[in-house]
Amino acid sequence: MPTAEEMLSTDSVVALGAVLRKVEPGLRFAALTAVPGKLAGTSFSERGLLVRDALLADLPAGYAPVEQAIRAALTQPEFTGWMIWPVTEAVAVRATSGTEGPQFEAGLELLAALTPRLTAEFAVRTFLAADLDRTLAVVTGWTKDPDEHVRRLASEGTRPRLPWAKQVRAILARPGVTRPVLEALRRDDSPYVRRSVANHLNDVSRSDPALAVEIAAGWLADPAPTTAQLVRHALRSLIKAGDPAALALLGFEPPGQLSVDGPTLSVADVAVGESLEFSFNARNDGAGEVRLAIDYVVHHVKANGSLAPKVFKLTTRTLAPGEAVTLGKRHSFKPISTRRYYPGEHALELQINGRPFGRATFTLTTERPRKPNLRDLNRGRSSGRGPG
Known part of the structure; x- marks a missing residue:
């Protein structure tokens, strides 16, 4: 797994500041400029929060200034990679600060525009927690998007147990609520999207095994050429757990003899x-x-x-x-x-x-002491030290 510095590095934060100052020359971005000096010894999540909060401090109040700056930054090819993560989080905070306004849907569509540059799956969680049904209404539309990254965002962002992400209690309380998204994407042409669908259904199986098997059975009854592989991956946790219904669905009957x-x-x-x-x-x-x-x-x-x-x-x-x-x-x-x-x-x-x-x-x-190899012995000789 990459380190925090390899993902959200000092260089990436400096590069983000350069992009934003280029497209918003009237703003100083003083808080963002100070972030690199605070990164030493911080985790990836801590780095993300530092950058997010700096962006929110530097940009004028309200959602519109955030959208203006980020839409402008999207015209720059260097606006990509791990710097996108805290940007999506800043968008989510501003867009959900007043859920009664049109900025809610506008923020989601901005995430869809950002996701091809890295991913926006984690920021979607803020919208889901703020208003699940309103978010799903937009997300379901993403399943028809021509960009596979946006279609994947529909499945990945709404996963019940997305790794690294905060859980959305409303999704866990309603295990079938994301089923329309999965049904729309299960035959997707992109393996990238279908793998997310399988992982999503695997998440469902951890909360509601019977529902996951029911969904998988329906897919196998009306399969695409890729369905069998998708279902095997989706039911992997149930197979490991020895779930009889999942095993039977995949043709693994009790081995009596x-x-x-x-x-x-x-x-x-x-x-x-x-x-x-x-x-x-x-x-x-x-x-x-x-x-x-x-x-x-x-x-x-x-x-x-x-x-x-x-x-x-x-x-x-x-x-x-x-x-x-x-x-x-x-x-x-x-x-x-x-x-x-x-x-x-x-x-x-x-x-x-x-x-x-x-x-x-x-x-x-306990771990055995490693025996010195020839390289170790040669290194010791070259430095004037013995192998011990």
Whole structure:
């Protein structure tokens, strides 16, 4: 994941100021000019707020001056990239400050104009929180826009659980409220748009699994050539959770006559930073063909010593009567920002068509000291120091 400096850097803030002074020569943009000196040690969200608030301080009161400046900036090709993020947030604040006026719809249309330069999906949330139905009336119109970025904005901006974004309680309380947007875009020509639709329906599945399966079933009953792939991606969380309705919809029936041997682990202990290999055998003992969704579950040790399961996708297989298959996987315990590892006895379990098969335990230990390699030894010699 990029760092805050890589996304909203000092250079991008300076460039934003240059663009705005170029198109609005009568404004000094003093607050924005001071922002680069405040960025050290700040997170991305903090940087966004600093720039947004500086813009609101520098531009005259009301919505019209914001629209005038941003529309003018859109004529400049250098007005693009991460500098757009805080600009969209400033637009949202001014446009929703008085929801009774025409600036509400005007602000949304300005977001549609900005989104091809980066994205405006996060700023849409401010409009949704201010007036859900009024916003959706505009957003639904975006589904017919000739620009794929605007069509994607309709789906992505209204996602119930958009990553990095604030949640909109009204959407979570009404899981089907965005369904018209999804129905309008599910056959979209752009893979970029269809992937957003799949992610959106996956968000719906976390709040209302039955509704997500119902929507997906309707799409599969009247499919486009791309529908099956879209539905598989949309129902991925339900498949990992072993949801029977989602599994059945995708053809994964309960594996009643499946024999599984394993999992067999390559080692009994593994250190943080290393990988664990495992393998298993599966055989179809039934009289008919069986389609398998094969996942595996790592039961991680938590800080309090209890275990927390995390499901990982492995593969899908179709086995003829009497057919057997041997499969394996290497699972990495390389440190990542979204998970903290704790030493202790972990477990690995197979999950096939939503049902558990086999379980093997292993011990996760702390990260082993890295052994010096040839480059390290040469670096030590060149600096007059030994390898130690």
